[in-house]
Amino acid sequence: MKKIISVFIVLAGVLLMLPDTSSAIPAFARKYGFNCNMCHTAFTKLNDFGQRVRQHGYQIPGQEGFEKNVFATPIPLAMRTSMGLVVGGNDSTTTSSFNINGLDILAAGVLHKNISFLLIYTPRIDEPAGDYTGSNNGANPSQLGALESASLVFSNLVPDLLNVRVGRFEPAYHAISSKRIYYLISPFEIYAYGTGNNSFVFDDNQMGIEVTGNSRVGFHYAAGVVNGNGPNPDNNKGKDLYLTMHQIIGRGEGQSAGQRIGVFGYYGWQPTILDSLMGPMGENEGGGNKTFYRIGGDISLNWRTFNLRALFMQGIDDKALNPLDTADDYEFNGGLVELDWAGLYNNRLIASAMVNWVNPPCGDNDKQVLAYSALIRYNLGDWTAVNVALHAEYLHREIGKDNPFKDDIVALMLDFAF
């Protein structure tokens, strides 16, 4: 452990000596000449300003049509990756490895007043198994190739009150985004929780249509119709539906100022019989469709540069989807509580602590999760459209109820976007 810390300190030292010249979709920062913290509390979490820009289809709110479109700006491409040393251990083993923690290739911009797009492509990454000697002979890439997002946004169909997003996108029920968080190795466990016979994962970006809007008094709504099958074509004829409602109290968006409270609900269908009939794009008719739903609430409280946010969610799958006991619905719940703090000039320093938990039904006790995480991040330099963060994160996770499997992971990474 001492060795790891000294490696980190040396790395930090070297990077701190880099010149301090003159921000996380860096393509936007480049377009405007902004520092990242115009839109982020600190790279990667959006602040209130950034949240409003996102709500307005990546346009500066109130200035729609008066800014450069994608043809008049530098090539609107951005990348993000993080790399570093990850050390993991449990009672019996310890591993340590330099890892590359994914690569996102992003393109985004305004095509025309009130029409904008976002593309996020994640290429397949085999490292550190490029020569097929890695886990499972390289059959388990560390990242799958996917179009994480490919969406068009039509903003202000009714000013502020109606915006439409079409394609694959991060659905609005992620009021606490799992994509734009500081954590690199600690997932939102409840988002990632999968149930036996249901291909819906709360964390996934979905394909479909979403409408959003907000009123001047701080009320926000969103509703969507999606496949509910992540990157895959739908596996049944019924479309999934969701609705979210949030209220902001005080000025701001509840990201970095103001207090936000809200509810979300998701109602979907899953087939119990998969027949072999495939549509032109690989869609499946499915058979014996049964319903499932997720409901929950979230809250985000701000005081100075502290942000406390929490989410609680309950999931229920129809008994026909219950792998344990077809006489009962599959019910689980879980949540997270995260406390973030930003300090130093221009929020260069971030500290955060988080608790995650998932309570599965009795028969699935070995999938119970309790996790504690903490991190410190330091953003180097006042750069336009570039960000390099030194990142140290610790995760302690207990999986299973009786006699849980415990592991501890430490990651010392560079999180980097330009």
Next chain:
Amino acid sequence: MDRLTFCTFLIFLFLPAWASAGDTSSPPLTAINVHSLGPEQVGNLPPVIVPVDNPQTSAKILLGKKLYFDTRLSADNTVSCATCHDPALGWSDAGPTSKGIKSQLGGRRAPPVVNAAYAPLQFWDGRAPTLEEQAKGPIANPIEMGNTHQVMINTLEGIQGYEDEFKAVFGTSPITLDQVAQAIAAYERTVVTTDSPFDRYVRGDQVAMTGLEKKGLEIFNGKGHCTACHWGGYFSDGRFHNLGVAPAPGATPDEGRYAITKNPPDMGAFKTPTVRDAAKRPPYLHNGTEKTLMTVIELYDRGGGTEAANLDPLMVPLGLSEKEMIALEAFMKRAMVSLNPSVADEKPIPASEFPK
């Protein structure tokens, strides 16, 4: 086709209809009255754009300067442009709002003339499109210079020195109102900043700004969100925003840009002033209600003033620490102040040198 598919289909049909409902091509700049599509990176000011019908000549600039400082343009020989736009007071006045002829108080603060050449629209509410148009306003404004245009022209015609100079500059006589306005505007186009510690820093002089000032700039362009409106070389978008500024005690609320456009989002919105040289011209805002740069920063930190009904969507509380506010203040206090002699050290024309 089930109902859902049908609805989706309808939405797709509806989208192009919506997109083509407005004007699909970007409107010409003059129609939207913005000097450029931005935000753009802060930096040095580009050369001033000179209108083709009013080219700069040194004789015209000098004539404009004389007119600018001459109180004889007013009804009772007491007020000149410089009374309210005094180089020694950051090209504004002591405020909070302007005092004109016979000590009459106006409702608004005098905005600075320095760098006004870069504003796409003049006045707090943008009612004048050019410096030339603007210059005609105060002369005939009953509470500013209290004159009529005709009386002012007659006065100038009666001064041989001016008659000769106008003839020499414009080649025609008699003197016209447009000529007066053109000469003043030509002079104003020379009152611009090319040199400030910030400008030197941008050109590569790393020590032109102190460490604290650099931190201030970082916050100005980051956590402070200032460059969302105060952008480009002019440190202003030249557009109109409602910061929730409360009227001065006893004053009636000012409609701002709404009075001109009758467009509801413009209610209480005022033109973004440049922050160049702001340190030299307290008090601040369109009604002079903030006494210091620090109280302006505190207003932004609270997410704007108390009149929240039509607050600009860009106004959000900032969560600035005291140190961050001090850095922002330091940046505006020294680094943004012009060192150009024609801006920083401009002296009024001595009485003996006015045309007789």
